[in-house]
Amino acid sequence: MRTITFLLQKEFRQIRRNKTILPIIFVLPIIQLLILVHATTFEIKNVNLCIVDMDMSNTSQQLINKLEGSKFFEITSTTFSYNEAEKQLANNNADMLVYIPQNFARNLIKQKTATVQFIPNAINSNFATLAFSYASNVVMNFNKSITVDWAAHISPQPIKQIETKARYWYNPELNYKWYMYPGIMVILISMIGIFLTGLNLVREKEIGTSEQLNVTPIKKYQFIISKLLPFLIIGLFELILATVLGKIVYGVPLLGNIWVLVGFTFIYLLVVLGIGLFISTLAETQQQMMFIAFFVVIVFLLLSGIFTPTESMPVWVQKFNLINPLSYFMKVIRMIMLKGASFKNLINEFISLSIYAVAILGLAIFRYRKTA
Amino acid sequence: MIKINQISKNYETVKALKNVSFTVDENELFGLIGSDGAGKTTLFRILTTLLLSNEGSATLNNINVKNDYKKVREIIGYMPGKFSLYQDLSVEENLNFFASVFNTTIEENYDLIADIYKQIEPFKTRIAGKLSGGMKQKLALSCALIHKPKILILDEPTTGVDAVSRMEFWQMLKRLQTKGITILVSTPYMDEAEMCDRVALIQNGEILSIDTPKGITNSFPYKLHAISADNKYQLIKDLRNHDNARTVFPFGNSVHFTTANNNLNEEELYNYLMTNNHTNISIIETTPNIEDCFMELMKPSRG
Structure with a gap:
């Protein structure tokens, strides 16, 4: 125990003295959480429209006004040449073309039907x-309003309509930031666990100090504990920091129990620390460590369901996610924060992550003992 | 006391050590001399429990390095060839750290490291990475000594250190020896062999010879001459072409020369060199040093 105390003292002293790592521990979460949340949002605003109004009627003008009135659209150009409009699209000056053909209003009255064409730039299909x-949606509303208008001319009784109203549970304002914020927290905690631990371990190997320690009576388990514990503490600290920051800046709720969240983070940190330790046994230099860790984290992250729910991914990805710790934690953290899930709701994830932690730490320690 | 018995170590197909055996007596200053890649570090890593040998055994103060490695670690101080203390911790913090992992304090064993540590004490708040080479080496030695080891194993402690610091370092080792510590030290510099009680010459993983420095030089079987002239390069070439030449090695400002029949006719050689247009020729019989002996011992393996 005394030895571990000395080792820990040494670790914290080195971390405190490290002019690169120390700022990263504090600045990285703030930057990631405050900037990335905006960058990863899927809400679209300010879709630039190029209007080609060949009809120039009252009705077409009404439709254009409706589009302009929507907070999603902004009319950046109007033209009477379809070719010119296409050019606007090609130059990225417009995101979508709105083509209203000649006789739009006349067809609407005489034939009770008319067409309007939307041509969005589909390089980003989601967008x-x-x-x-x-x-x-805008067109549908417009449709409805003209039907009601005309009907009013015929009969004084307003037409009855079925209206659907959606109430969105757990995230009533469909705030994408609330959805993304816990995801970014997962990235943050994973990075601390995998990168910082691994690099720290490989550095001792690279400089040769681990060999110097090997000729002392320090036991391997004492050394490993002294390497993992500081980053476990830092990881938990970052979780608290991020939760508070999210509440203050974005109002991201924490509906569940804070101790359930801390408990899950603790187990998850054991998993990522184990991964960091394991990779460090594969790498001889910090450069190798960096590359292997980067590869692992990117794959785990993109498949984890940070952007889209894993249920809509191919079956093999869902199978893969059984060994992807990020996907468990991604799900757990969102459920606790946004849905207020209790420990009972998450018992399966708890068991999976616990087994994972024991397995990966066991494997990593086994390999570490053999290689170092 | 270190006993090494028939140790062999293979790295895949390379045989790093072949049946190495020798004994270092209690309180002896023992030198292991050999060029780079001879197997010195491999042997030291086996003795310090960092590496397992494929065959053979070794004991330090009668403790087996394989079976009782934990006990071995408590009685040895090891200073690896590469400076491997914490570069981002200060001199004092490094020393304190190594003292505490051995369950001791600087104060407890201060007398042992005093005359080494005093030289770096003025810089005790400086981080180790910012120390000069000589100071780093003194710090490393202090850290290796802080737990009062009975056996000190030093891997090329003087490599990359200036001549004055090297001399100082050997004097420090001599003083440590008076405190009852057994010291095993390796070096690629043959002139340092003279400072040891006994030396072992190692080449390609094989021990070539073990003796006192004097014993090794006395066993040199040939008459040795130091020959010098103005054009040293041409001198070496011409000596090699001489009918009676056996070995020709440059040494300092002169060339060390032995003859095939071990009987040098100085006048004949002088005239031979004169006819080859050499100037300022000097031929003196000289006593062999460790390097001459080492070159001699290495000869068969070079073919």
Whole structure:
């Protein structure tokens, strides 16, 4: 125990003295949480429209006003040439073309039907789908309003309509930031666990100090504890920091029990520390460590369901996610924070992560004892 | 006391050590002399329990390095060839750290390290990474001594250190010896062999010879001459072409020369060199040193 105290003292002294790592521990979470949340949001705003109004009627003008009135669209150009409009799209000056053909109003009255064409730039298919669905919504509303208008001319009784109203549970304002914020927290905690631990361990190997320690009576388990514990503490500290920051800046709620969150983070940190330790036994230099860790983290992260729910991913990805610790924690942290899930709701994840922690730490320590 | 018995170590296909055996007596200053890649570090890593040998055994103060490695670690001080203390901790913090992992304090064993540590004490708050080479080496030695080891194992402690610091370092080792510590030290510098009680010459993982420095030089079987002239390069070439030449090695400002029949006719050689247009020729019979002996011993393996 005395030895571990001395080892820990040494670790914290080195971390405190490290002019690169120390700022990263404090600045990285703030930057990641405050900036990345905006960058990863899927809400689209300010879709630039190029309007080609060949009809120039009252009705077409009404439709254009409706589009302009929507907070999603901004009309950046109007033209009467379809070719010119296409150019705008090609130059990225416009995100979507709105083509209103000649006789739009006349067809609407005489044939009771008319067409309007939307052409979104679909390089980002997600963006295009959303822009188009926003636009269709506007058109539907417009449709309804003209029907009601005309009907009013015929009969004084207003037409009865079925209206669907959606109430969104757990995230009533469909605030994408609330969804992303816990995801970014997962990235943060994983980075601390895998990168900092691994690099710290490999550095001792690279400089040769681990060999010097090997000729002292320090036991391997004491050394490993002294290497993992500081980052476990830092990881938990970052969790608290991030939770508070999210509440203050974005109002991200913490509906669940804080101790359930801390408990899960603790187990998850054991998993990522184990991964960091394991990778460090594969690497001889910090450069190798960096590359292997980067590869592992990117794969785990993109498959973890940080952007899209894993249920909509191919079956093999869902199978893969059984060994992806990020995907468990991603799910758990969102459920605790946004849905107020209790420990009972998460018992399966708890068992999985615990088994994972024991397995990966066991494997890493076994390998570490053999290689160092 | 260190006993090494028939130790062999293979790295895949390379045989790093072949049946190495020798004994270092209690309180002896023993030198292991050999060029780079001879197997010195491999042997030291086996003795310090960092590496397992494929064959053979070794004991330090009668403790087996394989079976009782934990006990061995308590009685040895090891200073690896590469400076491997914490570069981001200060001199004092490094020393304190190594003292505490051995369950001791600087004060407790201060007398042992005093005359080494005093030289770096003025810089005790400086971080180790910012020390000069000589000071780093003194710090490393202090750290290796802080737990009062009975056996000190030093791997090329003087490599990359200036001549004055090297001399100082050997004097420090001599003083440590008077305190009853058994010291095993390796070096690629043959002139340092003279400072040891006994030396072992190692080449390609094999021990070539073990003796006192005097014993090794006395066993040199040939008459040795130091020959010098103005154009040293041409001198070496011409000596090699001489009919009676056996070995020709440059040494300092002169060339060390032995003859095939071990009977040098100085006048004949002088004239031979004169006819080859050498100037300022001097031929003196000289006593062999460790390096001559080492070159001699290495000869068969070089073919």
